[in-house]
Amino acid sequence: MSTPPSLPRTETKEDADYIKICEEYNYLIETIPKGNGWRVKHLYNYNGFWLNPIYIKANLLLHAYFKSHPTDIFLASFMKSGTTWLKALMISTINRHRYNFCDHHLHHHGPQTTFSFLESELHSYPITDFTNMSAPRLFATHFPRTLLPSSVTSCKFIYICRDPKDVLISKWFFMNKIRDKDLPPLSFAEAFELFCKGISDFGPFWEHVLSYRRASLDAPDKILFLKYEEVKEQPEVVVRKLAAFMGEPFTMEEDEERVAENIVNLCNFENLSNLEVNKKGVTKFGKLVVDNREFFRKGKIGDWKNYLTEEMKERIDGIIHEKLKGSGLTFGESA
Numbered sequence: 001m002s003t004p005p006s007l008p009r010t011e012t013k014e015d016a017d018y019i020k021i022c023e024e025y026n027y028l029i030e031t032i033p034k035g036n037g038w039r040v041k042h043l044y045n046y047n048g049f050w051l052n053p054i055y056i057k058a059n060l061l062l063h064a065y066f067k068s069h070p071t072d073i074f075l076a077s078f079m080k081s082g083t084t085w086l087k088a089l090m091i092s093t094i095n096r097h098r099y100n101f102c103d104h105h106l107h108h109h110g111p112q113t114t115f116s117f118l119e120s121e122l123h124s125y126p127i128t129d130f131t132n133m134s135a136p137r138l139f140a141t142h143f144p145r146t147l148l149p150s151s152v153t154s155c156k157f158i159y160i161c162r163d164p165k166d167v168l169i170s171k172w173f174f175m176n177k178i179r180d181k182d183l184p185p186l187s188f189a190e191a192f193e194l195f196c197k198g199i200s201d202f203g204p205f206w207e208h209v210l211s212y213r214r215a216s217l218d219a220p221d222k223i224l225f226l227k228y229e230e231v232k233e234q235p236e237v238v239v240r241k242l243a244a245f246m247g248e249p250f251t252m253e254e255d256e257e258r259v260a261e262n263i264v265n266l267c268n269f270e271n272l273s274n275l276e277v278n279k280k281g282v283t284k285f286g287k288l289v290v291d292n293r294e295f296f297r298k299g300k301i302g303d304w305k306n307y308l309t310e311e312m313k314e315r316i317d318g319i320i321h322e323k324l325k326g327s328g329l330t331f332g333e334s335a
């Protein structure tokens, strides 16, 4: 498999389809509901989900141009649920025959660069050409399942979710770091209100989780559904699940060589966050440049306890309980 370098873009002049998509996008932005944004001024409600406008355009482009392949593997997540960690775990599991643990690819490249992030690859013309990536192609996305083209049902997905209270805290810190400089900082009180109303990038949180939950119940062999908390508690068990799900379970020889344990150690928070590339490097997402260190804050379960009042906790837990009722999914102490 390949780790994506800068992907080539199809060099033709803007085609009629692309121009039509731009027109549709402009029309949508004028007409669909908008709410306050976390990073940018406004989020827009597109087919039930709150998106940064650039990702609405990316979604239109995805449907028009992206051709999935049955061997593709997607990592899907709601922002701040452990995407960076899962990227590292997946890339080191799938590439375990290629790199050694003393001088590993991840020692020199931030986990963000190891996957093609669909939303930021598909934002402008010429359209990114993914056809030359070797199989299995690895894609990351924050789009909910219902916003993806139906052709992806033949692909494998790994979905990671996390206690929404920790997601909220993590997201509030992160978004303020990358928030547009001409906007005032987003207060925690406002972030909390927006989150509870479902207005946050790729939200509502609960609809995002449910979109993958339903798909995983329909096709458990195609979607591996994980929680950040279970990865924390039993990382080696999860690495084994990842290996088997991606088609290459660990062999007895690998078990003797403690390969799964090496992967867990390579990708643990302390190790990754202290690497030079993650302390000083940056990652580009389209035009947005993010310091890699912003992807590593505390890496803990339950940091929400330092920020939420009892009343706030009750309110979020109540919303989540109500929205996820009947799905078999729970978060927090009741999980």
Ligand code: A3P
Binding pocket: 077, 078, 079, 080, 081, 082, 083, 084, 085, 166, 169, 170, 171, 173, 267, 268, 269, 270, 272, 295, 296, 297, 298, 299, 300, 303
């Ligand atoms: P906190 O802000 O709570 O610390 P994402 O990668 O989806 O953006 O999620 C970021 C969250 O995952 C941050 O949570 C970050 O610290 C945490 N994280 C990043 N790498 C991790 C790792 N190797 N182990 C555990 N948590 C990690």
